[in-house]
Amino acid sequence: MRIVHLKQGGKDILAARRGGDLVDLNKVSPGIGTDLAVILAKGSLNGLAAKVTGAGADTLVSGAFEYLPVIVKPPKIICVGLNYADHATESAFEKPKYPVLFLRVATSLVAHDAPLILPKCSEQFDYEGEMVAIIGKGGRHIPQGSALDHVAGYSVFNEGSIRDYQFKGPQWTSGKNFDGTGAFGPDFVTADEVPRGGKGLKIETRLNGQTVQSANTNDMIFTIDELIAVTSEVMTLEPGDVFVTGTPAGVGAFRKPPLWMKDGDVCEVEVEKIGIVRNRIVAEK
Numbered sequence: 001m002r003i004v005h006l007k008q009g010g011k012d013i014l015a016a017r018r019g020g021d022l023v024d025l026n027k028v029s030p031g032i033g034t035d036l037a038v039i040l041a042k043g044s045l046n047g048l049a050a051k052v053t054g055a056g057a058d059t060l061v062s063g064a065f066e067y068l069p070v071i072v073k074p075p076k077i078i079c080v081g082l083n084y085a086d087h088a089t090e091s092a093f094e095k096p097k098y099p100v101l102f103l104r105v106a107t108s109l110v111a112h113d114a115p116l117i118l119p120k121c122s123e124q125f126d127y128e129g130e131m132v133a134i135i136g137k138g139g140r141h142i143p144q145g146s147a148l149d150h151v152a153g154y155s156v157f158n159e160g161s162i163r164d165y166q167f168k169g170p171q172w173t174s175g176k177n178f179d180g181t182g183a184f185g186p187d188f189v190t191a192d193e194v195p196r197g198g199k200g201l202k203i204e205t206r207l208n209g210q211t212v213q214s215a216n217t218n219d220m221i222f223t224i225d226e227l228i229a230v231t232s233e234v235m236t237l238e239p240g241d242v243f244v245t246g247t248p249a250g251v252g253a254f255r256k257p258p259l260w261m262k263d264g265d266v267c268e269v270e271v272e273k274i275g276i277v278r279n280r281i282v283a284e285k
Helices: 036-042 048-053 085-090 144-150 224-234
Strands: 002-008 011-018 021-024 077-081 100-104 116-118 129-135 151-159 182-184 187-190 202-207 210-216 242-244 266-271 275-283
Touching: 011 048, 036 129, 077 224, 129 202, 129 224, 129 266, 144 151, 144 224, 151 242, 151 266, 151 275, 182 275, 224 242
Parallel strands: 077 242, 116 275
Antiparallel strands: 002 011, 002 187, 011 021, 077 100, 129 151, 129 242, 151 182, 151 187, 202 210, 202 266, 266 275
């Protein structure tokens, strides 16, 4: 099942794709709500696919709408740095022996087709195409052998980074958390529709139609199950937590000359079987 979060006429809608249709989930399952994190915590997706399949025309979303991030305010956004060996090499870092983890905040998120914001204070706005894994069942000290049972589904992320701010100090927090710099969506794709662990999927970033990153999720140094096991040693994972699992080589910062996203550019990230998130770059006013 593929689920999208929409805004129409000031109202949030959670909908499932059924071919070319969008089925309003609150019409096939009244009261389910529109916060995917809450729905996952309650286990409310169980049995929903059959209801979507049998839904009538009166449940369909019609008219213009805007996308929202798959989860607008995830409990945690856990990002993984240097998780593709080729990206670690181009960054002049050693291949990590332990996952490089950092956090993003919800105010950095934007939806598919929404502007990615180039801040006033920098020209060094870089792209990072990444696959996302979303936690459906929380826990602490999760064994690696059962870690994938905790994944509810997958999505796509463009983890826009303000490079000069990222490297102002040893911590990356500032450069990774500017408002409106992380594109998330458009679809939440349930785990049963994706190869186990999100393995073997082509991942590609295109800037103004030119391919700037191209790799396969098999190239990740730390797999999804490893990331869940290691992270849950440190913190309790919760339904709706988002793992942004790392980017391959080809980022703009390490090209000669550097390639930065500019006002008016269009950047899209595609992960095979999951979808494409596309955004225009807009300078902050």
